[in-house]
Each structure stands twice: as structure tokens, then as C-alpha cells.
Amino acid sequence: MDIQLTIKNVTPEAYDDLKEFLSKHAERVTLDTEWTPERAERYYRQLPDRARKIVREAAIRDGYVSADDLRDTEDSSLRGHSAALKQVLERGERKGWWPPEMPAPIEPQGKGFGKVDGYRMPDDLVGVFFTAIKKVSDPMAAANIATGQE
Template sequence: MKITVTVEDPTNDFQERLLALLAEHTGQVHTDTTWTKERASRYYLALPARAQRIVKEAADRKGYVSADDLRDGEDTSLRGHSAALKRILDRGVREGWWPDGMEPPIQAQGPGFGKVVGYRMPDHLTATFRMAINNWSRDW
């Protein structure tokens, strides 16, 4: 049997009781951590503009965008963008946009110590994010 439950704007008491019930039966509960077009769109729209560009470029470039391709004009720093990408993933869990345990849709690539040589999106997510971004852009 498969049961799907969606609760919009639950009271705190109801949410706590439901989560406690689910925790009691954790062995039988499967959490859907799949990136859907709707989840990808919400993630993308919640990002600041420069972080949106990273996600869009990676999706459009088959999953990878180099730091050099993201640098333009006078603004050559990519400092702080990885934090925004992670912050929105965490915010989505807090806001109930998606469950905890979602795969990060994009990761900074580099030798470490803050140096970023590019960003990678897993291959299986590029089509979903490209569709979400393109559909959003077309609607506006």
C-alpha cells in the first residue's frame, strides 16, 4: 500500500503529532527525496541572482560550469555563492518545501580552501532543472 500525505499550513500541534507518529514507524516510511520540476523551480527562484546563474549555466552546460565561464566584467569573485546554494537547500527543509535528505543539486568543485574552479550538477538532475528554469522563464 502507498499513502501520500500533503498537509498545507498544519498547526504546530498537528505537525508534531504527525511527525512523532511517522517516527514510530520509520522502518515502513519512505521519504520522497526526488528533485521534481516543482521542487527545482522553488529552489531556483529562492536563490539570489548570481547563484541562479550558476544553477542555470550548469543545467544548460550538461552539468558543469567553470568558474572562468561565470566571471564577467569587473566582478571576478565567486566568493560566497556556495553558501547561498546550501542555505536554500536547508531553508527548503525548514519551510517544508522538500524533506530532509535531498541531494544537493549543485556542488562547488575545487582544490579546497575556498578556491572554486567550477560547479557540478549531477547528470541525472540537469534535465529536471533545465525544464524547471526554462518553464519559469517562459511564464514570466
């Protein structure tokens, strides 16, 4: 038995009921929490410019971008840049673009409490997001990547 579900516009109560039902069959149920190029593109398109820069630079730099590389000037603060990363992830959950268990595609690195040293994207997501970013930035180049004609 293979159970595949696509959930859109689900209420929190209905989702809780569904999780309870599925927990009875947990050994046969897997949630699709994989970042696909389509999901990555939708996520990236929803981000404001400052947050897009974080994702773009991390993808370009093989998964890690330092805070210094993100600053426009030596003294500029990165405060507020990453809030949108979480907000778009949550919005996607609410709108049914991906399941609530979807992992964040990029995480702040550092001591916490406001100041970050940089941002890390998991290695397996770098290519997925690079392709999505390329498609958003240059649709013709993305078509060439898809057909292997870089």
C-alpha cells in the same frame, strides 16, 4: 502497505519523533527526496541572481560549469556565490517545501576551503532544472516544452 507522508511546517522535535516511528517500519518507508520540476522551480526562484547563474549555467552546460565560465571578469572572485545554494535548500526544509534529506541539486567542485574549480549538477537533474529555468525565464516556451511543441 505503502506509507506516504506530506510534511509541512513541522517542528524539529515532531520530525525527530516521526523519524523514530518510521524507523520501526523502515523497510516499507521511502522518503520523497526527488527533485521534481515544481521543486526545482521553487528552488531556482528563491535564489539570488548570482546563485541563479550557477544553476542556470550548469543546466545549460549538461551539468558542469567551470569557475572561469562564471566569472564576470578575469580577476573577479566567486566568493559568496554558492552560500545561497545551501541557504535556499535549508530554507526549503524549514518551510516544508521538501524533506530535510533532500540532496543538494548542485555541488562545488575542487579542493575546498573557498576556491572552487566549478559546479556539478547530477546528470539526472539537468533536464529537471533546465525545464524549471526555462519556465521561470520564458513561461510560454515552458508551455511548449510541456506539450512537446519546442
